[in-house]
Each structure stands twice: as structure tokens, then as C-alpha cells.
Amino acid sequence: MGNSHVSAQYHVHFSEEEDAKKIRKACKGTGTDEMTIIKVLASNSIEQRQKIKEKYRALYGKNLEKVLQDDLSGNLQNTLLAMLDRPCDFDAKLLNKAMKGTGTDEDILIELLCTRANSQIIATKEAYKQMFTCDLVNDVQSDTSGTLRNLLVSLLEADRDEGLKVNEDLAEQDAKKLFEAGENCWGTDELTFNTILTKRSSLQLRATFKAYETLHGSSIEEVIKREASGDVKKAYLTIVQCTKDCQAYFAEALHEAMEGVGTREDTLIRILVSRSEVDLLSIKESYQEMYKKSLADEIKSETSGYFQKALLALVK
Template identity: 50%
Template sequence: MEFLTFCAQDLESVLKSELSGDLEEVLLALLDRPSVFDAKQLRSAMKGPGTDTELLIEILCTRTNTEIYYLRKAYHAVFDRHLEEDLRSETSGDLEKLFVALVQGNRDTGFITDPDRAEEDAKNLYDAGEGIWGTEEFVFTEVLARRNNKQLCETFKAYERMHGSTIEDVIKSETSGHLRVAYMTIVHCAKDCQGYFAKRIYHSMKGAGTDDSTLIRCIVSRCEIDLGTIRDRFNELYESPLAKWIEDDCSGYYKKVLLNLIL
């Protein structure tokens, strides 16, 4: 393992000295273990003036408990810092509470659904949102950060059946800003995680210019998980092959690397 670590570090130095730009970024990303890559992305989002909250949301609201566990360990190992402490210092209010709840890794990891719990959660969400003046965000955080994805989907169905509104409409009317984006990300991933990443990739290339960092991050972070399914979902949602978008938006060896990853 020490030999492999040495080789990776040596290769990283060579790549940094010989390459630049997007090609360097994607190849360096591929050298890291997924947890280390995520840790570096989070540190970059919080280091220096300002915080890239959208990046924090993309990673923290989409990772599994196991991925969060190894991410926290990698963050401490690489930076000698505690992820939860940095999140508390860089974010605030209800968004901070959501992020902390997510990195504490208390989400149910099972696949079993409980219809009674779904109806109870749906009622609690209504009582904390549409059913009162104002919003009790901690109730939304409690449900969205702790239930497994199948259970969340049952809760969303129960809410619409009991109260006539989709959970997306409720979140849009009851919250705002980055908290709204974070809640919507959790909902989107519970329903269609591959669709969420397909959308992120699409918007990274849509319009003038390309958000290459987001494109690289989404492709590299999912390439050993579900990138093939994300590619197929992209093709379905946007009625155009992801490969063609990359062909049109990227160039050179950078383009070749991305195409090899998605094929």
C-alpha cells in the first residue's frame, strides 16, 4: 500500500508539471480515491473567502451513509481538520443544521418501507409547513436527512394523497435560497438519483461556455457507481446522446478522457 501511495504521489507530481487546465484537473481527479476526491472538493469549496454552497449541496445531499463515513475520515486524514466543524463555521442557520445532520450519517440504510411511518411523516411535514404560519424547518430536516430513499418516496406519495400537494411544491412555497436547493436535491435523488446527475451534467454544458469543474466532478465521482445509467438517463431526458454534447463542448485529450469514462 505504501508503494502504491508513493507511486500515486509521484505520478501526481509528474501530471502537475507536464499538464494544465481541464486535462490536468480530470486526470488528477481520477488518481484519488472517491472519498479523497470528495474531501478535496469540499475543502476547496470552503477554503478562502466565500463558500461554494452549491458544491457542498451537490456532494453532501447525494452521498450514502457509507460514502459520508469514508469522506469524513478522508477529510481528517488529508487536511487534519474535522468536516463537521468546518461546515459549522462556513454555513449557518437551517442549512448548517441540515449539513451537520447529513454528515453525522444517521440516515436509515435499509430498503424497507413503513406505510404508517410515511403517513405520520407526511402529517408532521404538513403541520410544520402548509398547516401553520411560517415553517418549522427542523421537521423537514429530520425527515429528509434520516429516512431511506424508498421511505422518503412513500412519504412524498402519502403527502400528495393526504394534502393534495407535491413535496416539491411544498418546499418551493415554504423555503428559499440554498436551503430550498438542498431539500430539492435530496428529494430529486430519492426519486431519481441518476436523473439528478444527468441534469447537473446537462446544465454544466448548456449555453455559452462550459462549467468544466462541475462536468468533471459529476463524471469522475460517479464513474465507478452508476455513470452508465446516468449517461442513459441523460440521453432519455434530453433526447440527445451525452457523448455528442461532450464532443461539441470539449476538445483534445480532455474530451477523449471524458468520452472513455462515459462509454
């Protein structure tokens, strides 16, 4: 969903060997040169960073992740390690962590599975299997229950229609089905909601939501807020928001992570790293529009030190 790829301006004269040597020099001796590491990683694309990792291992017989783990700490370490991951590996690790041990972090499952395109979900399932030698679908099934489980498993099938054609008749039929399944029935018929929300294309869903409002006089969000609760409500709303405007959804999530007391650094890292080569440019524009200040300025006022510099390097 919402994956217009905007490639940022990266090094034209890219040399993985030069960059590997720069990082090596920044980590050797007394004291670490954090700024150099940030600059090298932030000025390269995800693909180029994979090459730097390989070259580092070839040159020094060491795993670059391990080196950064030993030399850095806290949020800066988390940010730079996240930048070294391929997106599917990063998502796989986050999903695994959300389900490990006692208790499940449903918010992470909802954010990652409700906002990703089919190809991203397929790649993440493969990465998950390679890293943790278990099946992502099975893990999600055993860690969630009820409607939420059914919804997430449906999303993991990664068979959402991604076509660009809108069928107005279908939109009207779906709008009626949603009405029959929601407002018009005692207890919501979640199967209908799940099927429509996880299988239809973004454009088709937008037409359906419009038809719903025309036919029944209330927005799909209002209906979901009335009919669903807890994590299911959150998941439905995430899909609806992402369908309507994925960049606004992430702008709002970033804003919430910095609002009030204490900044949720892991949310900032997660969104800025995972959207950096997808739609971060548009997210910045949405942020500016929605909150009348730039994302960079907000990051400056809510974070500090090298962690701040790393996030700003991503946002720039």
C-alpha cells in the same frame, strides 16, 4: 443514496508495473503523450489506479500526481488528477476547496452531502481529517449558518436508514408532520423537514412523498418551492430529487453544465469522475431519455482537445 454499483469492464490482465512504465514513457522526453496517459487511467478501475500510483513511486521515486501536475495543465490535468484520487479523497478535497478562503461554495456542499450514502460520508470525513488535520463537521458548522448548517450537519451524521422496508403508517405520519411544519404553519418548522429528509431511507421517503400528495394534493417539490428559499430550498430539492431518481438528478446537472454560454468544466469533471464506478451507466441512460441525445455526443459538441478525450474515455 442511489448507489447501485455497476462495475465497468476493466483490464482482466492488469499489470501496475506495465501501466506505470507506460505513463513514465508518455511523460519522458520532449512532449507529453497525453493519449497514452488517458488510456491507461481510463481503462483501469479506481482501485487499480491506486496500485499504479504506488508502483510508480516504487519504481521511480516520484509521486505520479506531481508528475502529471508538471506535465499537464488546465482541465485535462484536473480530470486525470481527479481520476487518481480515491472517491473519499476527491470529495474531501472538493469540500475543503468549497470552504477555503472568503466565501463558501454552498452548491458544492449541497451536491456532495445531499447525494452520498452513509458509507461515502463516513469515508470522506476520515479522509478529510487525514488530509487537512481538521474536522469536516466543524468546518461545515463554521462556514454555513441557520437551517442549511443544521441540515448539512445532520447529513454528516451519516445515520440515514438504508433499509429496504417501507412503513406505510410512518409515511403517513411523516407526511402529516411535513404538512404541519410547512404549508400549515407561519414560517416553516425546519427541524421537522431536516429530520425526516436526512434520516429516512430513500424508499421510505418515496412513500412519504406519495402520501403527502394523496393527503394534501400538492407535490413535496411544490411545497418546498413555496416554503423554502435560497440554499435551503436547493438542498431540500436535491434530497428529494435524489430520493426519487438520483441518476436523473445527475443527468440534469450535467446538462445544465453544458447548456447556454460557456461550459462548466469543473462540474463535468466532478460528476463524471465521482459517479464513474457508482451509477454512470444509468446516468447515461437517463440523459438519453431526458434530452434525446447521448451524453457522449453532448460532450463532443461542448468540449475539445484532450480534455474531451478524457471525459469520453470516462463515459465509455
